[in-house]
Amino acid sequence: PWTSPDENGFGLAPLAVESMVGYGPMINPTTSKRFIKETGNRKVRADAIVALGKPAIIYTCEANMMNKVVGKNMKPEQFETALKNGVIRKFDDLKSLADFYKLDYATLEKENEKFNGYMKAMKDPEFDCMFFKDAVLNTKGPFYAIRLWPRVHHTMGGLEINEKAQVLDVKGNPIAGLYAAGEATGGVHGMVRLGTVAVADCIIFGRIAARTANGWAGC
Ligand SMILES: Cc1cc2nc3c(=O)[nH]c(=O)nc-3n(C[C@H](O)[C@H](O)[C@H](O)COP(=O)(O)OP(=O)(O)OC[C@H]3O[C@@H](n4cnc5c(N)ncnc54)[C@H](O)[C@@H]3O)c2cc1C
Structure with missing residues (x-):
């Protein structure tokens, strides 16, 4: 706004x-x-x-x-x-x-x-x-x-990921080798994202994606 x-x-x-x-x-x-x-x-x-x-x-x-x-x-x-x-x-x-x-x-x-x-x-x-x-x-x-006059601020929909930032297929199974973070993903914030946390989402899931891709076992 x-x-x-x-x-x-x-x-x-x-x-x-x-x-x-x-x-x-x-x-x-x-x-x-x-x-x-x-x-x-x-x-x-x-x-x-x-x-x-x-x-x-x-x-x-x-x-x-x-x-x-x-x-x-x-x-x-x-x-x-x-x-x-x-x-x-x-x-x-x-x-x-x-x-x-x-x-x-x-x-x-x-x-x-x-x-x-x-x-x-x-x-x-x-x-x-x-x-x-x-x-x-x-x-x-x-x-x-x-x-x-308002503009699009954040897109709520997108790829579904799990807690390891792995992209899920339509059946909810991880797609091997595919990771996502940030605004390309949907569902992380629920229906309406909390103000200021989009960048936190990018950083946190970006790091998790990199670690998962690298075979890191922690969370
Ligand atoms: C006005 C405004 C204010 C905001 N304020 C805040 C705030 O205060 N706090 C907060 O946390 N969030 C805020 N946000 C939201 C936040 O900025 C975004 O959610 C976040 O930057 C998204 O980052 P991203 O890396 O996921 O996506 P993006 O930043 O959209 O990055 C995607 C990148 O992919 C590139 N790309 C697209 N298609 C292709 C392709 N085919 N090939 C190669 N590259 C491609 C694009 O050029 C872009 O560089 C704000 C957003 C807006 C618009």
């Missing part, structure tokens, strides 16, 4: 958006209002964006962008590239942001004020967004905004 339709591949937007959530509201372009917990489960957020039928918009003020994103999750030169490519857009004030995305300014202003109030109270009675103590209220421009 943190990828942008304004670029291809992994892109630069996720580097910013991963750190922006909780620091600014995510807006439905049709209603100009918030619609989902910004810091919530990524599948739920992705589904909610798709249900809008149009890319959502996330924004935050310069103070948060400079404190949390640039030089942290995103190198300054990546930030500059994203600005140049129009993946991240800079607006002097909320009115210019609303005009650019064709949002209703009065509604957006109210949403922004409400969100600031929740940030201050560190409690969001509407969507239960998580807030952070270092967050600056979004009262003063410039603001930075990104359009969001």
